[in-house]
Amino acid sequence: MTSTLPHGQCQCGAVRFRLNGEPIETYVCHCRECQKQSSSAFGISVIVQGGDLQLLQGSPKQWARRTDTGGMLDCYFCPECGSRLWHIGNDNPDRVSVKGGTLDTAPDLSEVAHIWTIRRLDGVIIPDGVPTYKKEPPR
Structure with a gap:
């Protein structure tokens, strides 16, 4: 990432957000859930501190799913176009x-x-x- 704090949005632009801090880490995730969610070969996860995510426009919808490691994951998406925006794990909000x-x-x-x-x-x-990990990376 560049030193300019990144902005983001869903596909249709109804939900916009800004990251008010630098990402902690970035992963390419090859799990089946990321493949399904992205309709592609993998997902890209940019990890940030929870307080660094600032909603600028719109109101994302949320649903929860169980993870492969047994936890719960809150999944946020645009109510208009359905684009997945971010995830928050219940074990580390x-x-x-x-x-x-x-x-x-x-x-x-x-x-x-x-x-x-x-x-x-x-x-x-x-x-x-x-770095590669067969499953989850160590925290």
């Missing part, structure tokens, strides 16, 4: 996982960690030398 595709400036993925690689789709190439 001070950390927010912002969906990387919602940011106005896309995150640089060249050196980020890849998680849940046990579920990586055949043909997806992970760069040499980046």
Whole structure:
């Protein structure tokens, strides 16, 4: 990320937000839930402190789902276009996982960690030398 604090929005622009602090870390997640949620091979999770996420416009809807590790995850999305915006785990509500595709400036993925690689789709190439985790990374 650049030193300019990132802004983001859903696909239709009804929900807008700003990150008032630098990201803690960024992951490329290969779990089945991220594949389903993104309708793609993986999801991008930009982790920020909960207090750093500032809603600027709109009112996201929320639903909860169980995670592979047994916790609960609150999932926020645009009520107009359905774009997933961010997730907050009930076990650590001070950390927010912002969906990387919602940011106005896309995150640089060249050196980020890849998680849940046990579920990586055949043909997806992970760069040499980046951290990889078969499941969740240690905290």
